[in-house]
Amino acid sequence: MASSSKRQEIWLYLQFPLLSLETLLPQLTPEQQSKPIAVIGHQKNVQQVLCCNSQASAWGVGKQLSLSTALALCPELLTLSRRAEQEQERLQQLALLAYSFSPEVIIHKELGLWLEISGCDRLFKGYDALLCELQNKLQQQGITAVNGLAENPLAARLLCKPSFQTHLPSSQQIQQSLQGTALYKLETSRKQQQSFKQLGLTSLADLLALPRSALSERFDAELMATIQQLNNQRPFTATRFQPPSSFYDLIHNPQGIFNKESLLFPMKTLLQRLCQYMIARQCHCLEMHWRFEPLIGESKQMSIRLSSSQNSWSMLLNLSRLQLERQELPRSIEQIILYADQFIEAPAGMFNLDLFGEQTDNRSSSDLIDSLNARLGAEALFQPVLKQENLPEQAGTLGLANQQTTTATQIDVSYGKQTPQPLWLLDKPVPVQIRNQQLYWHRPLKLISGPQRLCGNWWQNEQQRDYYLACDSKGARYWLFREAMDRRWFVHGLFA
Amino acid sequence: MANTEIISSLLTRQDTWRGRNLRLPRRTLGTGHNSLDLLLQGGWPTAALTELLPRRLGIGELSLLLPIVKEQSSSNQLCLWLDPPYQPYAPRLAAAGIALDRLLIVRSKNPTEWLWVAEQSIRNGALLLAWSGEQHLRYTDLRKLQLAAADSSRAAFLFSSIKTLTDPSPAALRLELDSQSVNQLQLTVRKLRGKAPGDRLELNLDHNSTQRIALNQLPTGQHHAYGSISASGSGN
Known part of the structure; x- marks a missing residue:
């Protein structure tokens, strides 16, 4: 590369010639997909073939043929009308x-992407490896792409080859092929193209060979700007792509999905996209929502909360599957939507460098909480909560585990070390009988220590209780209290 | 030829007991009581299921496990209590030094869920304390838990009903818990790998509560705004 002090930029232009077709393909049955297919668009009130698959090309169908000609060539041609919004979504x-390959990505509305890949080679161990990896990733998504490489964006687009190159050409090679580029490829006005013809200019080399002052006299400012860009004399100012702040994606399935098992495959695809999004934004998801929409009737929502950061799609799929088992779904599902807008920044130590692997333990415990949550529902998980209250049933309660109530106030527990406190608390105090002047609960009870007076609720109905430690003849210990007012006895806890 | 292969594969297994060594090299967790460690040949077996069979509730069966729960929570690991018979009393747990946010209480709705939660928690490295309650666990279910514990090298504890004492169990350790007088927990080893059953131990659960607190020595904390009132006619 050029040995200038400024880093030499390397621009990659990706073009998706079959994107209009490939966005529509997943909605077809496999049987339909094997037929000759063409996407039809309107151009000047004429219906034209925009792109077609290889089966259709074998019949002689090609780009810019009118619909009637195409049908005449291939009577069994399956024609689809173009969906411009879906194409743009797919492009996003x-x-x-592409954002996971380079931080500088620019979207070209005419179904292409620019990537600035200089300096991205070390991550992928070389530019050739980067290009191979990119090609693989695109193929996995079922996308046909061709590319061009050059030192500036415009040249990269002009040098777009009909196949995917996985080798970075040298600076000289780029210059050579740029010189040979035909002028009609330049995006210029018709008038300009005509004057090229009149001057007998065919390739870019012819144009650049003319003196610059003569050029500016003959041609408009737009062409001059283009030439400056081609010579790296003018920066490319298009806005760079930024991943959106929330994730929304859907899979459309017009045939309908009738059982939970077959839902898993589209769900997997959506989760993989979500994970890709999270990796690009370097964030972790806190909550995600599924929506299953049937053809007729009400859609079904399902939310999954994650207690800690999750970034692997297999784990997310597992959690979704567990929760899905509990759900009643509509009979036939046409559309699956995945939505997430609560993210946190990924912790700095995404790679577990801890020698003793304590982090993995913590991770697996949050994994456990998540899967319990998904399978049993949040209402089955509890955590003991401590409160600064006098009455035992208020001081120690069970709260739902997910609420994560961080009580900042330090509660003094030293008192509990001095006085006996039970491990089990009964949900409600159970009245104790008195037989032969002795307390009786399952067996005769004997008081062994106490009392300890606890008062509470003085603002509504005041309770004064004297707590005693009691045992039965077999060594079981209970926590008893007597109400100071009406002198009745209750069991309130067990010393397990 | 095939026979020697089988034998050599059996001998490589860690849990094959050979007559030569009377004790298996086992990893154990300290129980917090020296005499109990001695009885159990080192402590609670890790990588195994431990079954505790209390004769009655309230004799100190759970206090036995508090040291290990405390240790687990202090190392920031999760402790899962599955279907406890009553509500755990938070002030007592906090006083014992257990981090409450590391404690998770799960209530299952049916036996299938119970078993799933138990197995998941063992496999995910949480310390499991499970109460089987009234449900009858089949041998195969228990074996699942035992295998999960062996695979993940975790200790797991199951409180079963004393009625199942005569049933076979795959647990590595079965302890019968009884008590004849206050704070005297009587432990009987019903099964322990590498040891004959029947050993018995009286454990004194040394609590402050064993001493009778004289009325004038009661702490005068916030709970005693009204002063102490003597327990007349209480029947002791």
């Missing part, structure tokens, strides 16, 4: 994919 997703 591809930009997100």
Whole structure:
């Protein structure tokens, strides 16, 4: 590369010639997919073929043929109308994919992407490896792509080859092929193209060979700007792609999905996209929502809360599956939507460098909480909560585990060390009988220590209780109290 | 030829007992009581299921495990209590030095869920304290838990009903818990790998509460705004 002090930029232009077709393909059955297919778009009130698959090309169908000609060539041609919004959505997703290869991504509305990849080689161990990896990733997504590489964005687009190159050409090679580029590829006005013809200019080399002052006299400012860009004399100012702040994605399945097992595959795809998004944004998800929409009737929502940061799609799929088992779903599902907008920044130590692996233990315990949550529901998980109260049933309660009430106030527990306190508390105090002037609960009870007076609720109905430690003849110990007012006895706890 | 292969594969297993060594090299967790450590040949077996069979509730069966729960929570690991018979009393647990946020109480709705939670928690490295309650656990279910504990090298504790004492169990350790007088917990080893059953131990659960607190020595904390009133006619 050039040995200038400024880092030499390397621009990669990705073009997706079949994107219009490939966004629509997943909605077709496998049987339909094997037929010749063409996507039809309107151009000047004429219905034209925008792109077609290889089966259709074998019949002679090609780009820019009118619909009637195409049908005449291939009577069994399956024609789809173009969905421009879906294409752009797909392009956004591809930009997100590209974002994991380079921090500088620019979306080209005409179904292409620019990536500035200089300096990204070390991560992938070389530019060639980066290009191979990118090609693989795109193929996995079922996307056909061709690319061009050059030192500036415009040249990269002009040098777009009909196949995917996985080798970075040298600076000289780039210059050579740029010189040979035909002028009609330049995005210029018709008038300009005509004057090229009149001057007998065919390739870029012819144009650049003219003196610069002569050029500016003959051609407009736009072309001059283009030439400056091609010569790296003018920066490329298009806005860079930034991943959106929330994630929303859906899979459309017009055939309908009838059982939970077959839901898992589209769910997996969506979760993989979510994970890709999270990796690109370097964040972790706190909560995600699923929505299953049937053709007719009400849609079903399902939310999954994550106690700690999760970033692996298999774990997320597992949790979704566990929760899905508990759900009643509509009979046939046409659309699956995954939505997430609560994210936290990924912790700095994403790689577990801890020698003793304590972090893995912590991770697995939060994994456990998540899967319990998904399978049993949040209402089955509890945590003991301590409060600064006098009455035992208020001082120690069970709270739902997910609420994460961080009580900042330090509660003094030293008192509990001096006085006996039970391990089990009964949900409600149970009245104790008195037989032969002796307390009786399952067996005769004997008081062994006490009393300890606890008072509470003085603002409503005041309670004064004297707590005693009692035991039965077999060594079981209970926590008894007597109400100071009406002198009745209750069991309130067990010393297990 | 095949026979020697089988034998050599058996001998490589860690849990094959050979007559030569009377004790298996086991990893154990200290119980917090020296005499109990001695009885159990080192402490609670890790990588195994321990079954505790209390004759009655309230004799100190749970206090036996408090040291290990405390240790687990202080190392910031989760302790899961599955279907405890009553509500755990938070002030007592906090006083014992247990971090409450490391404690998770799970209530299952049916036996299938119970078993799933138990197995998941063992496999995910949490300390499991499970109460089987009234449900009858089959041998295969218990074996699942035992295998999970062996796979993940974790200790797991199961409180079962005393009625199941005569049933076979795959647990590595079965302890019968009884008490004849206050604070005297009587432990009988019903099964311990590498040891004949029947050993018995009287454990004194040394609590402050064993001493009778004289009325004038009662702490005058916030709970005693009204002063202490003598317990007349209380029947002791």
